[in-house]
Structure formats: structure tokens, C-alpha cells
Amino acid sequence: MSDSFQPQTDEDRLKCLRELTEFTEKCKKQLHDIFETLGWSPDYRASNSNQEPLEQCPYDPDHRVPAKSMEKHKTSCRLRKMGYSAEEQAEMYDPSVCYENIFCFCLTDKATQHQVILQARSAAPLMKMEGVFWQGQYSGEAVDVPQNHKRAVCDLTVADRLALYDHVIGALGQQKEGNKDDLYVDLVSKLQKDDKQNEPKSHLELIAEMRDYKRRRQSYRAKNVHITKKSYTEVIREVISVHSEELARQWKEEEEEESQRSEHSSHRYRSLMFRSRIFRCGRLRPVY
Incomplete structure (x- = not known):
């Protein structure tokens, strides 16, 4: 009995205390x-x-x-119901921050995703063909929208991912182009008009504005017809060229004004120097 009982040393007690402390902190x-x-x-x-x-x-x-934590709980619970582990959820991030204040087509619906895959499958050939996907390479059942790359590779076939990619690219290409009125606005005159907004307009100014408006509308129609035959890059290049020419013209006018002021100051300086020399010569002239 005495052989089986061994008194604990101070080191053993400290070790046991550390283990109990670590276990307590972990539970807390x-x-x-x-x-x-x-x-x-x-x-x-x-x-x-x-x-x-x-x-x-x-x-x-x-x-x-509680209501204040419901949104966070719903996100975590939905992913957990879809089979995502806690480690996978920790590696995820919310992509909605990247799409704030912009229009972007994003597949977030299970039914929409399945419909896109079915449409691509119906357009595919029935038999195997070289260079194209056939119907047997598409998914037949609807799957949840993948939330990470690993699930996308596991749940969707290569044909499914290509169909979704083509659908997104096609939807983005169908977006309406923005209004191109601002591309042909005379910024210089617009700024000058903004400076004079507080001043009352005369009858002649109102008539001139109406005339300019009619000319601008006709010019825009003609330019719009011309734009449809050019790519977006060519249109932007022309717009940049127009504004660059206007900016160069303004710089040239400023340089001319600066040169005129410098010539005027130089002429004035030479005149003063000439007068000072005459004054000095008059004072040093010998007296007979």
C-alpha cells in the first residue's frame, strides 16, 4: 500500500495546476x-x-x-445547412461589398443557375463530338449555387461552368450603353455659364440658347449615327482628342497672355533703365 502511494513533488503540482488553468481558460x-x-x-x-x-x-x-444578430446567424446557418464546414466559412468573404452602387449581373439563385444549364444542355448535341460538349457532360439535377472554388469544381462539371460563364458574359454585353450626351459637352462654355447663372438673362441670350440647343441636338443625332459604326474605344479616343485640343488652345492663349505681360514688363524695365542712365549722365556732366 505504501509502495503504490508516491507523494507529489512541487514540479508535479505546478504542472497539474497549469493543465487545470489551461483547461479552465479553454472552457471559458x-x-x-x-x-x-x-x-x-x-x-x-x-x-x-x-x-x-x-x-x-x-x-x-x-x-x-436576437434580432440584432439574425442576419449573421442566417448566413452561417444557411451555409451550414448546405454542408459547408466552419473552416470553409471562415475562409469565405462577402462579395457584396465589391458591387455597391454598380449594376452587375450575378448568379445567386439556384433555379436560375439550373435553367441556364438546361438551356445549354438542350442546345448541345446528343452524341459525342470532338471540340464541343455533348448533353451527357451537363448536370441533370439542380445543385446549390457554389460559394467557393472547391464546391464549384465538385458540384459543377466543366460544361456547366462554361455555360454559366457564357451566360454572364452575354448578359453583361446586353447592358444598355450610357447616355453619350456628356461626351460632347463643351466644358469650357459650361463652366463659363455656371459662373453667370446668378445674372439675369436677356431676351437675346435666351434666343441664342434656343438656337444652340437646336444645333446641338442636330449635331448629336449626326454624331450618334456615326458612333454606332465605331467601337467604344474609338469613340473615347475621339472625345479625348477633342478635349485635348481645347485644353491645348487654352494653354496657348495663356502662354500668349503671359508673353505679352512679360514683354510689357520688359519694355517698362528698359524704359526705366534708360531714364536712370540719362539722369546719371546729366548729373555727372562737367560744368564750364
């Missing part, structure tokens, strides 16, 4: 994460009167979370 961290996910506090049971109303999760009826 797990409890803190659970409370944060559920929106609870450690004194939740003692503060039932001040607790927030809970809402039911649409993906799992057994989940009830």
Missing part, C-alpha cells in the same frame, strides 16, 4: 463564443426582465436568436 472561451453567437450574457438567467426578444431562424426552427 468556448462558453464566451456560445454566448456571443446566441446573443446572451453570462448573467442571462438573472436578467430575464431585460432580455431582447428572440426570433426564429428560417433555416432551423430550433434556433432562436
